[in-house]
Amino acid sequence: MTERTLILVKPDGVRRGLSGEILRRIEAKGYTLVAVELREATPELLSQHYEEHVGKPFYEPLVEFMMEGPTLAIVAEGNAVIEGFRSLAGTTNPTSAAPGTIRGDLGRDWGLKVMQNLVHGSDSEESSAREIGIWFPNL
Template sequence: MQTLVLCKPDAVRRNLIGEIIRRCEQKGYVVAKLAKLVPSRQLLAQHYLEHEGKPFYEPLMEFMLSGEVVAIALEGERVIEGFRALAGSTEPTLAAPGTIRGDLGRDWGTKVVQNLVHGSDSDESAARELALWFS
């Protein structure tokens, strides 16, 4: 089983890619594919399709277009739920210690929460997102 993990622009800017991958590998997951890129607006529009029209959509797009992203196809048994537990709450201030967001993230007072990582939330979204980022 695979999931998409994105190290968002804030993680890349803060040089946290290695630490994020280390935590995934330490958990026993395998990096099957990895790409570092500046995503296009078209790719992000497809990725965040379900959020189009919501108040946070444009600030989210602006943030995700602000720099490089590392896309990872992460592999392992129950990797989708496992990575989401490893990532922690999407709100870094409330994320539990020991999680990626709890240990490394914080609220920077920006228009949209910069929370370091994205992880697919289901088998269906993982398949769709992996196809988008690794076509």
């Protein structure tokens, strides 16, 4: 079953020049890029994207981090792309992410107040539909 997912190359990945490598890995896995756009996230967009975290202690540092620079927003499509990209990304913590994953190969813990872990991928069909609607309302 073909599905779509939202993938974000977060500001740390864009700043470090890793967008091309991350796109390469997505395409090498066989997924189709439906939309790719370099965006400056706004507080309004981020409050929608991270609505389930509003009020939590890490919310403000997370929003600050996501506004530090541009984010590469991607919609990718393919069979089981949601699960497949999350596997490709690796676990949330780059220190424990497996070698061969984006976070395992390219990420590390910088000792900052919020984990800068290069990428975001939707975790379900429901969140994918909601997140794509936020970042790409015309799709």
